[in-house]
Amino acid sequence: MTLMLGVVIGVVAAVLYLGRSVPVDRLPAATTPAAAPVAASPPPAQQVPLPASALPEVQPPAPVSPEATSVPAEVKVATQPLLMPVAGVSAKELTDTYNQSRGTERKHEALDILAPKGTPVFAVADGKIVKLFNSKPGGLTVYQFDVAEKYSYYYAHLDRYAPNLKEGQPIRRGEMIGYVGTTGNADPATPHLHFAVFELDAKKNWWEGAPVNPYPLLTAQ
DSSP: OHHHHHHHHHHHHHHHHHHSOOOGGGSOOOOOOOOOOOOOOOOOOOOOOOOGGGSOOOOOOOOOOHHHHSOOTTOOGGGSOOOOSBTTOOGGGOOOOTTOEETTTEEOOSEEEEOOTTOEEEOSSSEEEEEEEEETTTEEEEEEEETTSSEEEEEEEEEEEOTTOOTTOEEOTTOEEEEEBOOTTSOTTSOEEEEEEEEOOTTOOTTOOEEEOSHHHHHOO
16 A cells, blocks of 8 residues: 555656746757858959069150251252341341452452441351361351251351350350451451351361352341
8 A cells, every 4th residue: 555655656746747847048049040141341452563574565765867857958048047147237237248359369259247346146047066267368267057067157257256165066046156356357447247158068068168148048037
């Protein structure tokens, strides 16, 4: 009897134990799907220098030949008026002395431009100083070639040269080359510039050439 009562009590206890609730805090967490991780923004692309072999080859500009910048040889000086070489003298003051006689053996083949001693003398055109020369007839003289080396301009009887003037020097139209004087065989009482133009031949000697009358070239403008 006692044994049976113990069995019944054990069965009832087991039933009561199995039927009680499980604490909430012991329940497993809800297994909701995890949110997909947010992909991080890629870092900004960095500029990677290209190797020299991958860069396009840049060609330097072609050199400009002297012929491309010089005055064409076919351009005649007669088509290009010259600058008045003596300061303060106007074209209307000139006298055409080109065909005047000088003694019994030669013509003048130049212009005498009168001005006070020390008056500035200017280059009549762009070009180059080719010779500074002191001669008995011309005194202190300057020979200048034009840029095409087709014509020579001759300035004589100068009192002195412009400071730092030298042979081989490029010269610009209007740049001073000297001062009016009476050197050489000029009359001391009549200071003037003896100005002549020569057409050069193939030799391009500064002391020779075919004479050209400067008068129309200085009065054309």
